[in-house]
Amino acid sequence: MEQRISLITLGVADLAQARRFYEGLGWQAGMAVGDEVVFFQLNGLILSLYPLTALAHDAGVTETSSGFAGITLAHNVRDEAEVDAVLSEAERAGGRIVKPASRAEWGGYSGYSGYFADPDGHLWEVAYNPGFPLDAEGNTRLS
Amino acid sequence: MEQRISLITLGVADLAQARRFYEGLGWQAGMAVGDEVVFFQLNGLILSLYPLTALAHDAGVTETSSGFAGITLAHNVRDEAEVDAVLSEAERAGGRIVKPASRAEWGGYSGYSGYFADPDGHLWEVAYNPGFPLDAEGNTRLS
Secondary structure (H helix, E strand, O other): OOOOOOEEEEEEOOHHHHHHHHHHOOOOOOEEEOOOEEEEEOOOOEEEEEEHHHHHHHHOOOOOEEEOOOEEEEEEOOOHHHHHHHHHHHHHOOOEEEEEEEEEEEOOEEEEEEEEEOOOOOEEEEEEOOOOOEOOOOOEOOO | OOOOOOEEEEEEOOHHHHHHHHHHOOOOOOEEEOOOEEEEEOOOOEEEEEEHHHHHHHHOOOOOEEEOOOEEEEEEOOOHHHHHHHHHHHHHOOOEEEEEEEEEEEOOEEEEEEEEEOOOOOEEEEEEOOOOOEOOOOOEOOO
């Protein structure tokens, strides 16, 4: 199995609401099929919004769930001010601040991060981590 | 918020076991901090394995969870035979086949996909989807 990923699919309760939230962050949908699915082109992979029930059905699992999903997504930025700016933007777009930004220590690097939840509770960390600098294309690479 | 992602973090019950599973897929860890965290470089972003309890604590949420996480990851490949090969590889590495590969129809494209779960239940779809061809670097782009 090659060491890469193609899509992340977020199960959502209300596709139109979820789309509005991500568009409220300034994102542009690259493709959408009616009220079935919405795709956003990210850096080399695709984020897809898809009804939770359909996603569970597609995977052949029961839809019932509660509590922590056990998975988080992270959006790294170039400085601390951008952490605050993105968290504010997420809140204005209808997200929920789960953890306000605070200092963080990662392997000797002093950073700054907070978390927001999208309307379906999917957790995004917004982080400035000098140990994981972004390249010119916005990609993150282990040094 | 720029339209990109930096990391995906999978909460795991047993870091060593989870690492062995992904290494069993042929992946190579790019960085690891003792028994705290393991990073794999993917295409422009990082997959991180991190103890579930620590991840919940970091996000400031309770760790309790059950059922479907409501999020899936997908690994697209170049043909149907590779779907079968990757699912077999995942099973040999200690994964669980959640949905055996079968024909799929996506927006007029006829494809083939199945799902496996890693040792912590994180769901990966392995898919051949001619509507989402891979580029030379293994990236997936909306046409």
